[in-house]
Amino acid sequence: MSHVLIDLRASLKSFWRDKSTIFWTLAFPCVLILLFGAIFSQSSIKYDLHIQNQDLTDGKVTYWSDSLINIINSTNAFNIRFVNASVNGTDYALANRLSSLLIIPSGFNTSANMALYTSGLETANVTFVYDQSTSSAPVVQSIVMSVVENLNFELSKGVEYMRVKGLAIAPKRFGFIDFFVPGVIGMTAMTTSIFTSVSTSSRFKQNGIFHKLATTPLKRYEWILSRTVYNILISYLGMAVMIVMGIAIFGMKITLDPVSLLMVAMASLLFTGLGMIIARFVKDPDGADAAANVVTFPMMFLSGTFFQLSQMPPFLQTIAQVLPLTYVSEGLRAAMIFGQTQQAIFNTALITVLGIASIIVGSLITRWEED
Amino acid sequence: MSNNAAIEVQELTKKYGELVAVNSISFTVNRGEIFAFLGPNGAGKTTTVEILECLRKPTSGQAYVLGFDIEKKQNEIKKRTGVLPQDFYTYERLTVRETIQYYAGMFDASPDVDELIRLVDLEDKKNALFRNLSGGLKQRLGIAVALVNDPEMIFLDEPSSGLDPKARHSVWHLIEGLHKKGKTVFLTTHYMEEAEALADRVGIIHNGRIVALDSPENLISEHGTRNLLILKKTSPKAVPNIERLGVEAKYDEATGNVAVHLNHTVGVSDVLHELSSADIPFGELQLKRSSLEDVFLNLTGVTLGEEEGEI
Numbered sequence: 001m002s003h004v005l006i007d008l009r010a011s012l013k014s015f016w017r018d019k020s021t022i023f024w025t026l027a028f029p030c031v032l033i034l035l036f037g038a039i040f041s042q043s044s045i046k047y048d049l050h051i052q053n054q055d056l057t058d059g060k061v062t063y064w065s066d067s068l069i070n071i072i073n074s075t076n077a078f079n080i081r082f083v084n085a086s087v088n089g090t091d092y093a094l095a096n097r098l099s100s101l102l103i104i105p106s107g108f109n110t111s112a113n114m115a116l117y118t119s120g121l122e123t124a125n126v127t128f129v130y131d132q133s134t135s136s137a138p139v140v141q142s143i144v145m146s147v148v149e150n151l152n153f154e155l156s157k158g159v160e161y162m163r164v165k166g167l168a169i170a171p172k173r174f175g176f177i178d179f180f181v182p183g184v185i186g187m188t189a190m191t192t193s194i195f196t197s198v199s200t201s202s203r204f205k206q207n208g209i210f211h212k213l214a215t216t217p218l219k220r221y222e223w224i225l226s227r228t229v230y231n232i233l234i235s236y237l238g239m240a241v242m243i244v245m246g247i248a249i250f251g252m253k254i255t256l257d258p259v260s261l262l263m264v265a266m267a268s269l270l271f272t273g274l275g276m277i278i279a280r281f282v283k284d285p286d287g288a289d290a291a292a293n294v295v296t297f298p299m300m301f302l303s304g305t306f307f308q309l310s311q312m313p314p315f316l317q318t319i320a321q322v323l324p325l326t327y328v329s330e331g332l333r334a335a336m337i338f339g340q341t342q343q344a345i346f347n348t349a350l351i352t353v354l355g356i357a358s359i360i361v362g363s364l365i366t367r368w369e370e371d
Numbered sequence: 372m373s374n375n376a377a378i379e380v381q382e383l384t385k386k387y388g389e390l391v392a393v394n395s396i397s398f399t400v401n402r403g404e405i406f407a408f409l410g411p412n413g414a415g416k417t418t419t420v421e422i423l424e425c426l427r428k429p430t431s432g433q434a435y436v437l438g439f440d441i442e443k444k445q446n447e448i449k450k451r452t453g454v455l456p457q458d459f460y461t462y463e464r465l466t467v468r469e470t471i472q473y474y475a476g477m478f479d480a481s482p483d484v485d486e487l488i489r490l491v492d493l494e495d496k497k498n499a500l501f502r503n504l505s506g507g508l509k510q511r512l513g514i515a516v517a518l519v520n521d522p523e524m525i526f527l528d529e530p531s532s533g534l535d536p537k538a539r540h541s542v543w544h545l546i547e548g549l550h551k552k553g554k555t556v557f558l559t560t561h562y563m564e565e566a567e568a569l570a571d572r573v574g575i576i577h578n579g580r581i582v583a584l585d586s587p588e589n590l591i592s593e594h595g596t597r598n599l600l601i602l603k604k605t606s607p608k609a610v611p612n613i614e615r616l617g618v619e620a621k622y623d624e625a626t627g628n629v630a631v632h633l634n635h636t637v638g639v640s641d642v643l644h645e646l647s648s649a650d651i652p653f654g655e656l657q658l659k660r661s662s663l664e665d666v667f668l669n670l671t672g673v674t675l676g677e678e679e680g681e682i
Contacts, residue, residue: 215424216449217478
């Protein structure tokens, strides 16, 4: 065991002294989160807003409903699309995966007049139907609400004549950043483990370090154990930095339970083994990096790290189903964000089985000695 | 095997498919001696040494290191030997001191790290990262690392390969120091000066076979070209006079020099006496001593630099 600790200490010291590795492992994922977070929080871009105006008299829009729509339009924040008044708005939003739909109900005009007449004893309500799993919905909702608040202020100096009622149609309430951070944690565990494993194995082979180590009493399994623990620790470090940043900058609400910690450890195990398998079949460090890229890049983009799987074409969704990172990302989201314990445990168990299999195969085919 | 033998090799063979890298070689290395394997790249030196270091499995034959069978007692051998691989390399971002401590830990040994650093003359660089060391300093650190477990026997594979002459002599000095401490040293080299300067005995290996094995002096005396005497600015008439003594002589018209191949019975004084008796003038004298290079050429028909291809 002391050999494992000695090698682990050497690896951690090397990590600490390698600024480019620190950047790619810790700073790069943070830059990604900041960048994507900033892009999806920007208010200068236009959002799609669907409006269903049910408040018609003889087929014509009423005064107050038309006024509200005009004021919303004057914010210049939206591409407004109208939904036929005869359909069920909520069903339509679900069927067409709308991120937001403002429903102005029949009788809105009358209610608004009553509100004015009674000085706010009655209110005129509109319903904002939204899917909060999309990044734009919270932004759209906040703009619509501020428009209505302004209108109230103009009419009554503050008394609430009109009110926006929220109706969430997503099964769970979470924002883009909540979706994104667990994905990046999974992705970082993958890239750290695969690249470290592949490049260390190929460099140690080419530079003769394996040869030298093979002449000492250090056992191969001790070295592999040290590398695995190292990758787990570095993945935890990345996870900690990203969670702190997510909470501090984006106010995320994260549950850090044993399942998510186990998932990150098992993902590191799985990708360390996969890296060793890749390293066995490449001749030099350059080839090793290329091979690692071939494996990590498709997984990065096809496993739902950056985009929801449901937004991808069906054939890509089928591919995603066989990529292990998909189960890591989904499992981490289930554990850290949604509190879906059963799915988190299932995914973690699957990754654990795959991780053990991969590290066994990787260990068996990694050679120090020559034939 | 005899108690005095540090290494005993019997009919050791290593094949890679059709290629026979080591072809039924047998030899013994005595305890406390510096034994050199001399041969060009691709001769089978590294394959042999890596079999003895338990890094490769032989195809057939037996080998014992410090009395332990290389196929059955690898841990015992590893604990008692130190290895400097060709072009020693290690964690790039560990310092000299940390590197020595790392390998000491692997042997569960507690050497005096400062003493080892002093031994290889790296006191000024003890806090330098490995990646910032020159080739010569890396090799010196490699030698310190090979000593962390106070080994009885040290394998040095091409210890001065690629080093400049100053760095090479520094490494030689270190190896001589190990010898004085009573360590057994097995080194491979393709530098004949290295084998000649350091080794008590030299095994000349060519195409996987040992073609000669003895002390450098005996190898030169037995297989070397006879010493060469150059008589500068003399007359072609010197040739028949000298040849009367029973040695070869050759006149070079371009330089006006005569080259004389001396042998065991005819020395420099015999030639000079003959010339003065015949009243033949000459300028300067130059005596070229025979070397292991000549021995290798005579035994294999090629020079050490002619063959390439590492096995």
